[in-house]
Amino acid sequence: MSDPVQQVREEFGTWMKENLVGEFACLKWRGTFGDDEAYPELRKKWEQKLGEDGWVGVGWPEQYGGRGYSLPQLVAFNEEYARYGGPGRSGHIGETLFAPTLIAFGSGAQKERFLPGIRNGTEYWCQGYSEPNAGSDLSNIKTKARVDGDEWVLDGQKIWTSLAVDADWAFVIARAEPGSVGRQGLVFLLIPLDQPGIEIRPITQITGGSEFNELFFTEARTHKDNILGDVGDGWKIAMALLGFERGASTLGQQMIFANEVNEIIKLAKENGKARDPIIRQRIAKAYAGLKIMRFSALRMLSTAESGEMSAEAYISKIYWASWHRDLGELAMDVMGSDAEVMANGEFNALQKMFLFSRADTIYAGTNQIQRNIISERALGMPKEPRGTKS
Amino acid sequence: MAYPFTEDHDMIREAVRAFAQDWYDGGKGSEKVFKSGTGFDLNAWQSLSQELGMAGIAVDEEYGGAGLGDLGRVVVMEELGASLCSVPFLMSGGIATDLLQSFGTDAAKAMYLPRVAAGKITPAYVEGVDGITLDKGQLSGKITHIAFGNAASHFILSFEMEGEIALGMVMAANPNITVSTETTMDPTRSLSSVEISNLSLDDVKVIGTTDRAHLQTIVDRSFITLAAECVGGAQACLDMTLEYTGQREQFDRPIASFQAIKHRCADMFIAIEAARSAVLNAAVAEENEKTDAALIAKATATEAFFKVAGDAIQLHGGIGFTWEYPLHFFFKRARANKSIFGTPEDAYDRIASGLFGDAA
Numbered sequence: 001m002s003d004p005v006q007q008v009r010e011e012f013g014t015w016m017k018e019n020l021v022g023e024f025a026c027l028k029w030r031g032t033f034g035d036d037e038a039y040p041e042l043r044k045k046w047e048q049k050l051g052e053d054g055w056v057g058v059g060w061p062e063q064y065g066g067r068g069y070s071l072p073q074l075v076a077f078n079e080e081y082a083r084y085g086g087p088g089r090s091g092h093i094g095e096t097l098f099a100p101t102l103i104a105f106g107s108g109a110q111k112e113r114f115l116p117g118i119r120n121g122t123e124y125w126c127q128g129y130s131e132p133n134a135g136s137d138l139s140n141i142k143t144k145a146r147v148d149g150d151e152w153v154l155d156g157q158k159i160w161t162s163l164a165v166d167a168d169w170a171f172v173i174a175r176a177e178p179g180s181v182g183r184q185g186l187v188f189l190l191i192p193l194d195q196p197g198i199e200i201r202p203i204t205q206i207t208g209g210s211e212f213n214e215l216f217f218t219e220a221r222t223h224k225d226n227i228l229g230d231v232g233d234g235w236k237i238a239m240a241l242l243g244f245e246r247g248a249s250t251l252g253q254q255m256i257f258a259n260e261v262n263e264i265i266k267l268a269k270e271n272g273k274a275r276d277p278i279i280r281q282r283i284a285k286a287y288a289g290l291k292i293m294r295f296s297a298l299r300m301l302s303t304a305e306s307g308e309m310s311a312e313a314y315i316s317k318i319y320w321a322s323w324h325r326d327l328g329e330l331a332m333d334v335m336g337s338d339a340e341v342m343a344n345g346e347f348n349a350l351q352k353m354f355l356f357s358r359a360d361t362i363y364a365g366t367n368q369i370q371r372n373i374i375s376e377r378a379l380g381m382p383k384e385p386r387g388t389k390s
Numbered sequence: 391m392a393y394p395f396t397e398d399h400d401m402i403r404e405a406v407r408a409f410a411q412d413w414y415d416g417g418k419g420s421e422k423v424f425k426s427g428t429g430f431d432l433n434a435w436q437s438l439s440q441e442l443g444m445a446g447i448a449v450d451e452e453y454g455g456a457g458l459g460d461l462g463r464v465v466v467m468e469e470l471g472a473s474l475c476s477v478p479f480l481m482s483g484g485i486a487t488d489l490l491q492s493f494g495t496d497a498a499k500a501m502y503l504p505r506v507a508a509g510k511i512t513p514a515y516v517e518g519v520d521g522i523t524l525d526k527g528q529l530s531g532k533i534t535h536i537a538f539g540n541a542a543s544h545f546i547l548s549f550e551m552e553g554e555i556a557l558g559m560v561m562a563a564n565p566n567i568t569v570s571t572e573t574t575m576d577p578t579r580s581l582s583s584v585e586i587s588n589l590s591l592d593d594v595k596v597i598g599t600t601d602r603a604h605l606q607t608i609v610d611r612s613f614i615t616l617a618a619e620c621v622g623g624a625q626a627c628l629d630m631t632l633e634y635t636g637q638r639e640q641f642d643r644p645i646a647s648f649q650a651i652k653h654r655c656a657d658m659f660i661a662i663e664a665a666r667s668a669v670l671n672a673a674v675a676e677e678n679e680k681t682d683a684a685l686i687a688k689a690t691a692t693e694a695f696f697k698v699a700g701d702a703i704q705l706h707g708g709i710g711f712t713w714e715y716p717l718h719f720f721f722k723r724a725r726a727n728k729s730i731f732g733t734p735e736d737a738y739d740r741i742a743s744g745l746f747g748d749a750a
């Protein structure tokens with residue numbers, strides 16, 4: 001067994017088969033889109049289980065406790081995870097967004113301090129970017145940061161912060177140079193959430209759950225050393241982090257999508273919608289979309305290391321988001337009038353997916369922002385004019 | 391060089407692009423073909439097949455081809471599509487090559503493949519499984535809408551024989567075969583009816599036999615070539631649109647600065663890149679996924695081309711609606727590609743049958 005990719009498949013596949021059992025068996029396929037609030041404690045325990053056997057951060061270099069997996073190995077890892085119905089990862093913000101950023105921009109001491117908590121499943125992270133007046137226009141953030149002795153002090157508000165209730169730390173962009181505007185004068189700070197200066201208020205979502213929250217900072221404090229890069233580097237680091245949102249994990253996400261498509265096919269067979277020619281066309285199209293996403297991801301990953309955004313990388317977000325939103329609509333149309341009914345008083349997985357997928361076209365850059373990015377950066381069309389207020 | 395291409399592919403792309411741009415000359419090539427009334431360009435085909443050796447791109451090396459398979463063909467066809475070249479590559483380098491390589495006996499391969507690869511013969515496929523009958527050693531039937539039928543030197547006929555499907559090669563110039571060029575909306579790719587009356591089996595060289603299902607599979611897979619043409623054509627439409635909207639001004643600014651135009655272009659780009667992925671996926675797919683992948687490529691790419699060509703006309707305004715501006719040729723080719731070898735709906739229907747394990 002010399003093929004390193006095959007080796008990952010066999011070793012990790014076996015591990016999944018042997019470990020996603022017993023008390024963890026109920027987690028299969030849970031905790032994904034729209035289901036983030038399922039079994040929060042047990043999923044953290046699962047994260048620790050993964051960590052114990054070295055399955056968190058497999059893409060990080062070995063010196064930081066990772067396995068140094070190559071991209072094809074990462075793809076295999078994510079696919080095996082999803083193949084066995086691995087639950088939504090409580091630690092994904094830390095593992096796939098924050099850690100790569102920390103590895104790229106952090107000091108040795110910072111890496112030593114923060115990577116083990118992520119790897120062991122003992123410290124959880126959330127992303128404090130958006131504010132009430134800084135959504136698509138992220139550079140409009142107003143949260144203020146100033147140094148007081150050997151601490152940073154923060155005042156302001158974040159919003160739509162996913163999973164903050166379950167997190168221990170937030171990475172936050174804030175304005176450190178008074179009077180600065182736009183991308184200048186920003187800092188990228190790491191803030192412990194359990195402190196008097198921070199109030200977290202859950203926001204109830206379209207699903208009835210509250211996966212995201214408001215974060216209020218009133219003289220919230222963090223040690224002076226908890227800054228990545230320097231004052232003024234905040235924008236650059238914040239954007240680099242968003243770059244890590246694309247990547248190998250999309251392959252795992254696609255296995256979950258594939259599972260959803262299979263569920264829809266199964267249901268259509270059961271309830272007779274499989275005989276509806278229009279539904280058949282839509283299901284075939286959804287299936288075609290899955291194959292297209294998979295191949296686009298392979299194209300994207302093959303060029304990812306060059307650092308240049310390839311054509312297909314630009315379409316990735318808007319393509320999967322729109323596809324998934326359409327899949328939600330398809331799922332409801334296949335359910336037919338049953339789609340209206342909450343059996344046992346709860347949404348089933350397809351209903352949750354339908355509702356939550358409305359967010360897919362909003363977070364991580366709305367579809368409109370994606371089109372702006374594509375037209376300006378991939379196609380070289382003129383940039384949107386800014387207003388004159390700021 | 392981006393995945394899944396190699397240096398060989400890049401070299402071929404450059405060669406075909408240079409040829410195609412030269413031939414096409416900003417739309418003049420299509421206009422010439424239109425004026426000729428033939429729906430194909432013999433000189434261009436001779437140059438592409440005989441001088442550049444492109445007809446044999448997918449023919450195995452042992453038969454004098456380049457052995458570059460579907461992926462090589464995708465490269466060629468994208469470039470031909472981008473300039474809307476009126477050459478019967480789709481038929482000869484595409485499906486005829488596939489039929490010979492999949493079903494041909496060793497003798498048939500040795501006899502025909504080297505000549506296909508060298509551009510000495512140009513076979514077109516005539517699907518006669520349901521339309522050509524064999525009676526007392528004679529074949530008869532009329533099949534319509536054969537792409538590049540009037541450009542073919544030979545036809546590969548499929549017909550039922552002794553409970554099997556036989557594939558027979560026959561010279562197009564046979565007195566028992568009448569080829570009539572149809573008048574088509576897309577004037578740059580001919581369609582012909584092929585009427586066969588009492589054609590003696592003695593004139594037909596049976597190259598191999600198969601069954602309906604396997605034949606269908608190979609025909610389906612050859613759609614990858616058509617899908618690649620769509621990607622190339624769509625990309626050309628987007629390129630023209632970007633150039634035009636970048637220089638055309640209204641309200642004292644380039645129309646490309648209007649968000650409605652930017653977003654439409656972004657959508658065109660998304661459709662093209664998705665189709666490109668579908669086509670490349672099909673080109674490199676493993677045996678067990680190939681047919682599905684080819685159907686997906688065909689449906690996705692033909693729809694993308696049509697959408698993009700239509701959008702391109704819209705974003706050009708009045709000039710996009712003129713005959714003089716070449717967009718209409720692309721639009722018409724895109725329309726035609728949606729129904730040649732079945733529609734996108736047909737393809738999705740077949741995919742659905744696979745998913746549901748039934749037949750609609």
Ligand SMILES: Cc1cc2nc3c(=O)[nH]c(=O)nc-3n(C[C@H](O)[C@H](O)[C@H](O)COP(=O)(O)OP(=O)(O)OC[C@H]3O[C@@H](n4cnc5c(N)ncnc54)[C@H](O)[C@@H]3O)c2cc1C
Pocket residue numbers: 126127128129130132134135136137159160161162163212359362363364365366367368369372384
């Ligand atoms: C489920 C969910 C989870 C999230 N999790 C997090 C998180 O963990 N951390 C975090 O920081 N943020 C998070 N977000 C916030 C998310 O990033 C923002 O919602 C998003 O960036 C859009 O900002 P906004 O909501 O302020 O909308 P706006 O920016 O106000 O947009 C409103 C509408 O205007 C359109 N629009 C805006 N600007 C333009 C333009 N230039 N051209 C054309 N149209 C435009 C948008 O496309 C949208 O349709 C989350 C959001 C959701 C829905």
